[in-house]
Amino acid sequence: MILDIDTKLLKKNAYRVTKQRGITALRIRVPGGDLNIKYLDIIKEIAEKYGNGTVHITTRQGFEIPGISMEKIDEINELISPIIRGLKDEGVQIEDEEGGYPAAGTRNVSACIGNRVCPFANYDTTVLALKIEKLIYPNDYHVKIAVTGCPNDCIKAHMQDIGIIGQVEPIYDPSRCIGCQACVKNCKRRVTGALTFENFKVVRDPNRCIGCGECILKCPTSAWTRDEKYYRIVIMGRTGKKNPRLAQTFIEWADEESVLKIIKNMYDFIDKYIDKTLDKEHVGYIVDREGFKKFKEEVLKDVKLPKKAKVANHIDYTGYRYERNTIYD
Amino acid sequence: MGIELDVKSFDDALKILSKNYKIFAPVRLKGKGAFSDTDLVTYGEISSYKDIELNEKSRYSPKEVIYPITQTLFYFTEDEYKEPEIDDKGIIVFLRPCDANSYLKLDNIFLKNGPYEDNYYKRLRDKVKFFIIECTKGFSTCFCVSTGSNKFLDYDVFVRFDNDKITCDVKNDEFSYAFSGKEVEFIPEFIEKNEIEVKLPDIDKISQNLEYVFNHELWDEYTKRCIACGRCTVSCPTCSCFSMQDIFYKDNPKCGERRRVWASCMVDGFTDVAGGHSYRQKYGERMRFKVMHKIYDYKKRFGTTMCVGCGRCDDVCPEYISFIKIVSKVTDAVDRGESK
Ligand code: SF4
Ligand code: SF4
Ligand code: SF4
Ligand code: SF4
Numbered sequence: 001m002i003l004d005i006d007t008k009l010l011k012k013n014a015y016r017v018t019k020q021r022g023i024t025a026l027r028i029r030v031p032g033g034d035l036n037i038k039y040l041d042i043i044k045e046i047a048e049k050y051g052n053g054t055v056h057i058t059t060r061q062g063f064e065i066p067g068i069s070m071e072k073i074d075e076i077n078e079l080i081s082p083i084i085r086g087l088k089d090e091g092v093q094i095e096d097e098e099g100g101y102p103a104a105g106t107r108n109v110s111a112c113i114g115n116r117v118c119p120f121a122n123y124d125t126t127v128l129a130l131k132i133e134k135l136i137y138p139n140d141y142h143v144k145i146a147v148t149g150c151p152n153d154c155i156k157a158h159m160q161d162i163g164i165i166g167q168v169e170p171i172y173d174p175s176r177c178i179g180c181q182a183c184v185k186n187c188k189r190r191v192t193g194a195l196t197f198e199n200f201k202v203v204r205d206p207n208r209c210i211g212c213g214e215c216i217l218k219c220p221t222s223a224w225t226r227d228e229k230y231y232r233i234v235i236m237g238r239t240g241k242k243n244p245r246l247a248q249t250f251i252e253w254a255d256e257e258s259v260l261k262i263i264k265n266m267y268d269f270i271d272k273y274i275d276k277t278l279d280k281e282h283v284g285y286i287v288d289r290e291g292f293k294k295f296k297e298e299v300l301k302d303v304k305l306p307k308k309a310k311v312a313n314h315i316d317y318t319g320y321r322y323e324r325n326t327i328y329d
Numbered sequence: 330m331g332i333e334l335d336v337k338s339f340d341d342a343l344k345i346l347s348k349n350y351k352i353f354a355p356v357r358l359k360g361k362g363a364f365s366d367t368d369l370v371t372y373g374e375i376s377s378y379k380d381i382e383l384n385e386k387s388r389y390s391p392k393e394v395i396y397p398i399t400q401t402l403f404y405f406t407e408d409e410y411k412e413p414e415i416d417d418k419g420i421i422v423f424l425r426p427c428d429a430n431s432y433l434k435l436d437n438i439f440l441k442n443g444p445y446e447d448n449y450y451k452r453l454r455d456k457v458k459f460f461i462i463e464c465t466k467g468f469s470t471c472f473c474v475s476t477g478s479n480k481f482l483d484y485d486v487f488v489r490f491d492n493d494k495i496t497c498d499v500k501n502d503e504f505s506y507a508f509s510g511k512e513v514e515f516i517p518e519f520i521e522k523n524e525i526e527v528k529l530p531d532i533d534k535i536s537q538n539l540e541y542v543f544n545h546e547l548w549d550e551y552t553k554r555c556i557a558c559g560r561c562t563v564s565c566p567t568c569s570c571f572s573m574q575d576i577f578y579k580d581n582p583k584c585g586e587r588r589r590v591w592a593s594c595m596v597d598g599f600t601d602v603a604g605g606h607s608y609r610q611k612y613g614e615r616m617r618f619k620v621m622h623k624i625y626d627y628k629k630r631f632g633t634t635m636c637v638g639c640g641r642c643d644d645v646c647p648e649y650i651s652f653i654k655i656v657s658k659v660t661d662a663v664d665r666g667e668s669k
């Protein structure tokens with residue numbers, strides 16, 4: 001059997017080169033980790049008929065179906081066309097529904113379960129994940145984005161190139177406060193200690209408050225209530241062999257429109273500064289090379305941030321390097 | 330006899346009434362629920378029919394209207410004090426029978442409990458006109474029939490909201506001028522059966538078995554389950570405890586004000602006394618105190634059960650503790666204890 005396969009195209013089509021010759025694996029995108037249950041039948045059929053009867057759940061909340069013969073790719077692409085059409089119906093720009101995934105560089109936008117289920121969530125993460133998917137997919141640039149409902153950061157937004165963390169501005173009505181201090185004690189114990197109790201009422205230090213919304217959840221009288229939705233944008237976190245590090249805050253108290261525009265602008269930044277001699281280059285390394293200042297300038301182009309927003313002046317990454325940071329016995 | 334109105338003529342009536350009255354009703358505050366993208370249904374001022382939320386029980390009760398969470402009693406300087414003025418207008422409250430009855434329960438506490446009437450309560454309470462919202466179905470946690478609070482006959486106006494058809498029985502002639510519409514046959518209805526029926530304990534039996542109830546193991550469970558958050562008490566239309574706060578203004582500590590603010594027997598600090606002591610450290614003991622007040626102590630004193638059976642305490646408990654279940658357990662224990 002002659003196998004003459006353009007591996008670049010294969011990978012772009014969301015299949016992989018595996019350790020076993022001629023055998024590939026397909027990654028199904030699940031934006032926001034939220035999948036209509038009807039698609040599971042298709043995944044099951046492919047795994048049973050073409051794969052090895054198993055499915056791997058990826059760290060980015062997709063499904064990976066292993067054990068597929070490379071010769072069957074066309075057939076499988078036809079089989080997954082309802083899933084692709086589903087994306088298209090949601091507004092993702094895909095031309096050919098029968099050709100499988102048109103790109104794989106920009107990874108699945110993952111999300112915590114958000115406010116459809118979780119009481120802590122400050123917004124509907126599924127909806128935002130899908131809005132971002134529509135904005136950036138299909139695209140070959142290697143970018144990882146995740147959105148999370150609150151600063152508990154269950155989805156690990158801090159390990160992404162762009163992590164979006166839900167914030168809420170808590171509004172205090174002193175006349176409703178019975179001084180139980182549930183909010184004060186909780187903020188001190190579990191968050192940043194932004195609240196103090198003075199003259200029998202609560203005072204919030206806006207510089208310490210991270211907008212998690214826990215005070216609102218704890219208050220028995222609704223003395224704390226919700227105002228506008230805001231987002232913290234953390235950037236350039238990563239794992240990898242070179243220099244793993246947590247993402248750091250770029251902006252806090254951004255609104256949704258700014259979040260989307262900044263993500264869009266980041267793709268222009270990549271386009272402009274990526275090292276085209278390389279096979280691929282992660283955006284984090286581009287920012288390392290070009291500098292945060294340039295990145296900031298480019299991504300904030302035409303962005304109208306809300307008045308409340310705060311933008312980082314500089315970012316001091318405290319990642320670590322395997323070979324340097326460990327002192328052995 | 331009743332008067333049938335459409336939305337427009339009902340709104341006209343509200344407009345006329347609002348000249349002399351502040352009008353309160355359950356309202357839906359968009360996005361103000363504790364969880365994101367949820368609403369808060371609570372009491373608020375209204376100006377038209379569409380402001381009134383009729384499909385969901387309010388999380389907080391109408392007691393806030395006459396007994397605000399924070400109330401300044403007087404301002405003081407070095408040698409003088411002054412009580413704040415209150416609004417000249419009267420108060421109209423749209424409420425269901427259970428909540429209307431809760432006002433009568435509060436009256437006992439504030440007006441008939443000892444030699445003095447509570448003037449701060451009285452001056453607001455005297456302004457109240459009851460506009461009863463007909464309630465024949467209730468909600469899933471209501472048990473007003475069991476507590477005898479399903480009826481309220483001493484109303485000023487009784488209102489049936491049937492989609493956009495509104496029928497009123499104007500009992501208080503003072504309000505006739507505001508309502509103009511077709512005269513119709515109208516007999517106000519009250520709910521006769523809730524989904525939930527609760528057998529209240531016989532208070533004489535409790536009196537005879539006080540120690541037994543006091544020391545019963547049923548309370549222990551709540552020491553473990555309750556988190557002492559106070560939600561059940563602040564949502565309760567009949568909880569009436571408060572504490573005093575003397576505030577000295579930061580800029581000039583010689584001036585200040587005395588406030589009274591709601592307190593909750595379930596929350597830390599309620600029983601703090603001089604010397605750093607406090608009572609009922611265990612949450613199960615607090616639960617016993619609260620429950621027994623609602624269904625026993627108050628009744629012994631005033632001859633009527635304090636709890637009106639609105640079910641709000643069950644609705645709001647984050648730990649899914651059911652007051653209804655506890656009452657049933659007490660009744661069971663008392664019945665069984667007596668037969669022993
Ligand atoms: S990150 Fe926050 S909102 Fe999302 S699942 Fe975790 S706790 Fe809930
Ligand atoms: S939102 Fe979070 S950080 Fe801010 S005051 Fe409330 S609990 Fe504290
Ligand atoms: S939790 Fe609510 S009532 Fe208690 S101190 Fe905080 S704001 Fe006041
Ligand atoms: S104890 Fe519960 S059911 Fe009874 S009046 Fe209070 S909130 Fe309503």
Ligand code: SF4
Nearest residue numbers: 555556558559561646
């Ligand atoms: S609402 Fe529930 S947890 Fe909170 S104090 Fe009342 S019984 Fe305890």
